[in-house]
Amino acid sequence: MKTVTFREYITEILKTAVYEKDESSDAIIAEAPCLPGCFTQGRNFEEARENLIDAIELWVTVGLKKGEKMPVINGCRLAADSKVLVYV
Numbered sequence: 001m002k003t004v005t006f007r008e009y010i011t012e013i014l015k016t017a018v019y020e021k022d023e024s025s026d027a028i029i030a031e032a033p034c035l036p037g038c039f040t041q042g043r044n045f046e047e048a049r050e051n052l053i054d055a056i057e058l059w060v061t062v063g064l065k066k067g068e069k070m071p072v073i074n075g076c077r078l079a080a081d082s083k084v085l086v087y088v
Contacts, residue, residue: 001072001075001076001077002075002076002077003076003077003078003079004076004077004078004079005079006060006078006079006080008076009060009070009073009076009078010053010056010057010060012073012074012076013032013034013035013056013073014032014049014052014053014056015074016032016033016034016073016074017030017031017032017033017049017052018030018031018033019031019045019048019049022041026043027041027042027043027048028041028042028043028044028045028047028048029041029048030042030048030049030051030052030055031052032052032055032056032059034071034073035056035059035060035071037059038052038055038056038059039052039055040052040054040055060078064080
């Protein structure tokens with residue numbers, strides 16, 4: 001298992017992202033299936049991806065503040081503990 005920075009962790013999560021067009025609203029739905037409940041939408045793919053990055057950052061940050069253990073994504077573990085989060 002590899003230990004990665006916050007930025008690298010987000011990159012790994014984005015590799016698992018799923019994007020679908022919502023036919024009823026023409027929005028693009030973006031989801032990070034490896035993070036339960038982490039999804040968003042945008043008017044196009046680029047906006048949906050940017051919104052998903054924001055949602056992932058929030059999901060991880062809130063989880064860490066609550067003391068939750070972050071999931072291993074693609075064999076990568078986030079380099080963080082309850083007091084220090086590594087940003088690069």
